[in-house]
Amino acid sequence: MKRKQRRLSADDRRTEFVNKATELFAEEGFGGGTRALARKLGVTQPLLYRYFPSKDDLIKEVYRKVYLGPLETGWDMLLSDRTRPLRQRLQEFYEAYTDAIFTRKWLRIYLYSGLKGLDINRWYVGMVKDKILSRIIRECRHEAGLPMQGRPSAAELELAWVFHGGIFYYGVRKYIYEAPVLEDKAQMIGDALDIFLAGFECLSQGSSDRGQTPIKAVS
Amino acid sequence: MKRKQRRLSADDRRTEFVNKATELFAEEGFGGGTRALARKLGVTQPLLYRYFPSKDDLIKEVYRKVYLGPLETGWDMLLSDRTRPLRQRLQEFYEAYTDAIFTRKWLRIYLYSGLKGLDINRWYVGMVKDKILSRIIRECRHEAGLPMQGRPSAAELELAWVFHGGIFYYGVRKYIYEAPVLEDKAQMIGDALDIFLAGFECLSQGSSDRGQTPIKAVS
DNA sequence: CGAACATTTTATCGATGGATCAAAAAGGAT
DNA sequence: ATCCTTTTTGATCCATCGATAAAATGTTCG
Numbered sequence: 001m002k003r004k005q006r007r008l009s010a011d012d013r014r015t016e017f018v019n020k021a022t023e024l025f026a027e028e029g030f031g032g033g034t035r036a037l038a039r040k041l042g043v044t045q046p047l048l049y050r051y052f053p054s055k056d057d058l059i060k061e062v063y064r065k066v067y068l069g070p071l072e073t074g075w076d077m078l079l080s081d082r083t084r085p086l087r088q089r090l091q092e093f094y095e096a097y098t099d100a101i102f103t104r105k106w107l108r109i110y111l112y113s114g115l116k117g118l119d120i121n122r123w124y125v126g127m128v129k130d131k132i133l134s135r136i137i138r139e140c141r142h143e144a145g146l147p148m149q150g151r152p153s154a155a156e157l158e159l160a161w162v163f164h165g166g167i168f169y170y171g172v173r174k175y176i177y178e179a180p181v182l183e184d185k186a187q188m189i190g191d192a193l194d195i196f197l198a199g200f201e202c203l204s205q206g207s208s209d210r211g212q213t214p215i216k217a218v219s
Numbered sequence: 220m221k222r223k224q225r226r227l228s229a230d231d232r233r234t235e236f237v238n239k240a241t242e243l244f245a246e247e248g249f250g251g252g253t254r255a256l257a258r259k260l261g262v263t264q265p266l267l268y269r270y271f272p273s274k275d276d277l278i279k280e281v282y283r284k285v286y287l288g289p290l291e292t293g294w295d296m297l298l299s300d301r302t303r304p305l306r307q308r309l310q311e312f313y314e315a316y317t318d319a320i321f322t323r324k325w326l327r328i329y330l331y332s333g334l335k336g337l338d339i340n341r342w343y344v345g346m347v348k349d350k351i352l353s354r355i356i357r358e359c360r361h362e363a364g365l366p367m368q369g370r371p372s373a374a375e376l377e378l379a380w381v382f383h384g385g386i387f388y389y390g391v392r393k394y395i396y397e398a399p400v401l402e403d404k405a406q407m408i409g410d411a412l413d414i415f416l417a418g419f420e421c422l423s424q425g426s427s428d429r430g431q432t433p434i435k436a437v438s
Numbered sequence: 439c440g441a442a443c444a445t446t447t448t449a450t451c452g453a454t455g456g457a458t459c460a461a462a463a464a465g466g467a468t
Numbered sequence: 469a470t471c472c473t474t475t476t477t478g479a480t481c482c483a484t485c486g487a488t489a490a491a492a493t494g495t496t497c498g
Contacts, residue, residue: 007464007475029334031250033455044477049457111330114395115248125398155410158389158401162411165388166381173380176333179344182377191374192381195418202417226445226494252485263447268487 006043014051016041018061026108030059030116063120066109070100071127079135086143087197090136094167094189097132102171102185111176133160140197144204163196233270235260237280245327249278249335282339285328289319298354305362306416309355313386313408316351321390321404330395352379359416363423382415 008016020040024032034055038045052058078093101107114121137152137160152160170188174181182188227235239259243251253274257264271277297312320326333340356371356379371379389407393400401407 010475013475029248029250031248031455034457035455045456046458046478047476050475055456108334111334114391115327115330117395117397121396122398125392125396154401155406158407159410159414161392161400162385162389162407163414164385165392166383166385169384169388170377170381172333173344173384177340177344178336179341181380182373187374188377188381191378194422195378195382196414197418198421199414199416199418202421203413229444232445253487254485264486265448265488266446269445274486 021058022062026105029112067124073100086139090193104175107171107175136160140200240277241281245324248331286343292319305358309412323394326390326394355379359419
């Protein structure tokens with residue numbers, strides 16, 4: 001009872017390899033075997049080497065596809081559109097962004113590649129900083145009526161990172177640890193935003209009980 | 220030019236295996252080879268099997284040591300001591316807790332084992348929830364003069380998780396991604412606490428602009 | 439010293455994983 | 469049906485890995 005319809009076009013086969021490899025590596029890590037991968041495709045293992053010179057090249061292709069996925073959603077304009085209230089923009093942005101990255105596949109590949117210390121991971125983190133967090137800070141400062149300086153301070157960026165990381169960690173808890181989480185993701189984002197925005201505002205008005213500027217710039 | 224002083228006592232050799240294995244697995248993941256491990260010890264590979272029945276048993280030992288490490292710091296009483304201001308307690312707790320877990324070794328082993336979906340990881344996450352986050356919520360409610368119910372609601376827990384995860388992610392960024400972070404860890408914790416506490420307080424006083432209870436309990 | 443014991447090494451087995459190459463099989467064109 | 473091209477397979481190589489057994493070396497104590 002063999003498959004009749006074997007042969008696929010070169011492009012289709014290639015993308016099929018990348019897709020199934022993403023699934024396999026997400027579950028097993030990049031140590032997953034090429035034979036297990038071939039089995040998932042219903043083909044034999046040497047066929048892989050007709051489409052990729054080595055397993056490492058396949059892995060690089062997986063990176064590319066996974067890391068570039070979230071960027072195709074066009075969320076970047078959402079943040080800066082000042083015709084709408086900031087809270088609403090942030091809510092919408094984070095719902096869209098987490099829709100893109102909160103999947104078992106994405107998060108696991110992301111963490112596995114992060115543990116390998118790859119350049120593409122550093123690139124992604126840098127992009128999050130520049131395209132997301134810096135903008136959030138800028139908009140928050142604008143909202144709070146603070147003077148606009150060229151770049152956010154390291155301390156402000158850190159605040160945004162902690163906020164962003166908190167949301168990110170929701171995905172890790174749900175899809176990596178498979179721990180019970182608040183099911184309503186939108187509510188989680190909303191509550192986190194309430195805290196963050198209220199806290200940011202309180203601090204901006206100098207109501208800190210420590211004897212220093214609420215958000216101190218690092219010299 | 221061979222080593223003269225080879226032979227170690229059984230106990231010393233065993234702990235040496237576990238220690239070096241922790242280092243190795245932290246860097247390479249649990250796929251790290253037993254031969255590489257032996258090389259780190261300056262012994263031959265079969266010696267491992269005189270102290271551990273299998274590689275898996277060695278790995279279990281590594282888990283035990285790593286996961287139990289942070290618990291030996293006795294931080295758990297810090298949180299509930301109401302003779303001191305809440306903010307100070309939280310600051311001190313998180314500085315101590317992150318001193319214990321913010322190391323390259325700990326974080327990498329934690330993430331690798333989390334990706335394997337192990338029971339010990341679930342146990343640890345549950346412990347964080349019960350021993351840390353639930354207490355924080357309880358103390359925050361007390362501070363805000365809110366009525367004390369038996370257990371924190373799922374939404375409140377989620378709030379604490381997002382806060383906690385944000386701080387945790389600082390360690391991931393620094394030691395896993397090796398990304399530049401705000402160097403002053405204490406300041407990061409302080410700022411995150413300011414935001415969290417201020418936000419929590421604002422919300423508790425019903426100043427949310429959404430038409431609902433600030434922190435809504437999930438039915 | 440030298441016997442008794444514990445520790446470490448040498449040699450090796452079987453399984454698995456990445457990679458190669460020639461041969462076979464499948465589809466399309468004439 | 470026959471030929472040609474492209475895809476796929478079967479067989480295999482070599483390195484590595486976990487694990488085992490037996491030999492050898494160091495340690496202890498009479």
